[in-house]
Amino acid sequence: MSIPQPQHSIKEGVHKDMAAAIVIEHDAELMLRVREGDPTSFTLLLERHRTPVIHFLYRMVQNQPVAEELAQEVFLRVYRSRASYEPTAKFTTWLFRIGTHLALNWIRDHKKERGQESLDQEKADGVARQVADQRQSIEQEMVRQVRLSEVRRAVELLPAKQRAAVLMHKYEELEYSQIAKVLQCSESAVKSLLFRAYETLRVRLAHLG
Amino acid sequence: MSQAGICPIQDRENAGILLDYCDRKLDPDMMALLDSHVSQCAGCRQALAAQQLVWEALDSWDPAPVSIDFNRRLYQRIDKEAATAWWRRMFQPVLPFSMRPALPMAAACIVLMAVFLFQAPSEQQLQKKMTVEFIDVEQVEKTLDDMEMLRQMEGLLQEEPVSRRAL
Ligand SMILES: [Zn+2]
Numbered sequence: 001m002s003i004p005q006p007q008h009s010i011k012e013g014v015h016k017d018m019a020a021a022i023v024i025e026h027d028a029e030l031m032l033r034v035r036e037g038d039p040t041s042f043t044l045l046l047e048r049h050r051t052p053v054i055h056f057l058y059r060m061v062q063n064q065p066v067a068e069e070l071a072q073e074v075f076l077r078v079y080r081s082r083a084s085y086e087p088t089a090k091f092t093t094w095l096f097r098i099g100t101h102l103a104l105n106w107i108r109d110h111k112k113e114r115g116q117e118s119l120d121q122e123k124a125d126g127v128a129r130q131v132a133d134q135r136q137s138i139e140q141e142m143v144r145q146v147r148l149s150e151v152r153r154a155v156e157l158l159p160a161k162q163r164a165a166v167l168m169h170k171y172e173e174l175e176y177s178q179i180a181k182v183l184q185c186s187e188s189a190v191k192s193l194l195f196r197a198y199e200t201l202r203v204r205l206a207h208l209g
Numbered sequence: 210m211s212q213a214g215i216c217p218i219q220d221r222e223n224a225g226i227l228l229d230y231c232d233r234k235l236d237p238d239m240m241a242l243l244d245s246h247v248s249q250c251a252g253c254r255q256a257l258a259a260q261q262l263v264w265e266a267l268d269s270w271d272p273a274p275v276s277i278d279f280n281r282r283l284y285q286r287i288d289k290e291a292a293t294a295w296w297r298r299m300f301q302p303v304l305p306f307s308m309r310p311a312l313p314m315a316a317a318c319i320v321l322m323a324v325f326l327f328q329a330p331s332e333q334q335l336q337k338k339m340t341v342e343f344i345d346v347e348q349v350e351k352t353l354d355d356m357e358m359l360r361q362m363e364g365l366l367q368e369e370p371v372s373r374r375a376l
Contacts, residue, residue, distance in 0.1 A: 046280060054279075055272040064273045072283050079287055144269075151266045169228075170267050176225060188222075195224030201266075202259040209262045 027091035034082045042082075046075055049092065052172055053099050059167050060103040062156055070102045089181060096174065097182045100164050107160050147208055154204040162197035169194055216252040218243075227253065231260050 027048075033041035053074055058067035077098050155163060161183060168174040168182065180187045218226055229235045230243045247253045276282075 043280075046283070050279065051275055054275050058272045059270070068276055068279060071279070072286065075283055076286055076290070080290070147266070148270060151270050155267075155270075166267075170264065191224040192221055194228065195221050198228070198260060198263060201263045202256075205263055205266045206259060208266050209258075 028087035031078075031082070031085050031091055032087065034079070035085050042079060045078075045091070049095055050075070053095060056096065056167055056172055057099055057103055059155065059171065060100075060160075060163060061106055062152060066106065070099065070106060073102055074099045090178060092172075092174070093178045093181045096168060096172070096178075097184075100168075100182050104160050104164070150208065151205065154201055157204070158197050158200060162193050162200075165190055165193040166197045166201070216250050216256075218246065218250075218253055219256055227256060227260065231257055231264075 027045065030041040030045050034045070050071065054067055054071045057070045057074075058064055061067055061070065074095065078095065155166070158166065164183065165179055168179050169176075174182070176187045176190050179190045183190065183193075185193075217223065226235070226239075226243070230240065230247075233240070235243065247257065
């Protein structure tokens with residue numbers, strides 16, 4: 001193993017905006033250090049962005065092993081292209097652009113297989129949660145499972161680009177301009193994608209209220 | 210404006226406004242304006258309630274935890290790539306970019322040729338092999354001749370004392 005593990009995580013500032021600015025600068029700075037051959041900086045970037053990237057990919061493809069495999073590819077590509085890295089865009093935008101590209105390709109290539117796989121994964125997740133949430137009554141857990149599978153299904157049925165836009169907007173809290181760069185479209189196109197996606201979700205999930 | 214679904218704020222062109230309002234992301238002036246509008250517009254209130262429901266539903270979807278060996282697997286792949294990179298570095302700087310896709314094919318051809326050359330005997334090897342076989346036959350014949358000669362000599366030696374005795 002040539003890349004050392006970090007001893008501690010980087011603390012973020014108290015003020016949210018200032019912290020965000022520091023983090024953004026820091027990401028680019030770390031990546032520039034990776035470009036200069038510093039493996040510790042790569043580990044720090046990996047520690048910071050690994051979980052959001054995997055969670056985003058998991059919600060895109062709805063399969064944990066596939067999501068982790070795609071995330072491995074994302075970070076491998078980041079490492080491979082370190083020599084040519086230029087801090088022209090936010091690091092997270094770049095990261096999510098690679099991730100979205102890989103996820104959209106995977107969805108396109110596995111469209112026909114998705115139905116059964118998704119159901120199997122849902123069952124696997126359900127078993128894991130049943131073990132974890134033993135305190136909850138079986139009835140409560142069943143209701144929760146039904147709701148969860150409906151949410152997952154509603155998201156899965158969205159066109160892939162709308163799905164990506166919603167996941168980046170809702171869970172990763174990316175700005176419209178960032179989502180636009182990731183999806184390579186205009187900001188107004190992103191707003192339009194989100195409008196249609198949320199409109200569909202409002203209809204599909206209305207009965208959960 | 211007071212009926213559900215016909216408010217211009219809910220048009221596609223204004224798609225971000227309600228989302229940002231719901232998320233409290235608008236600037237204070239815009240927030241105040243929207244507060245005032247929403248208090249009078251049933252359509253917007255309904256849309257906001259539905260959007261809130263969507264976000265609560267999405268919040269209930271927790272992803273599974275990341276595998277503990279994720280980093281280890283990644284570093285293994287990076288190390289593996291680094292180990293094979295020397296081979297690529299040998300060829301890539303000297304070859305034009307357009308020829309790089311042909312590298313795997315060229316490598317396969319080199320391996321095939323090497324296998325062929327190692328398996329097919331060269332002319333020199335053939336000559337050597339024939340010489341070895343020839344020597345072997347000669348050696349056997351020579352050995353047989355020697356044995357016959359020894360046998361004859363043995364016979365002579367055995368006969369000699371008798372003849373000596375006779376003498
Ligand atoms: Zn309204």
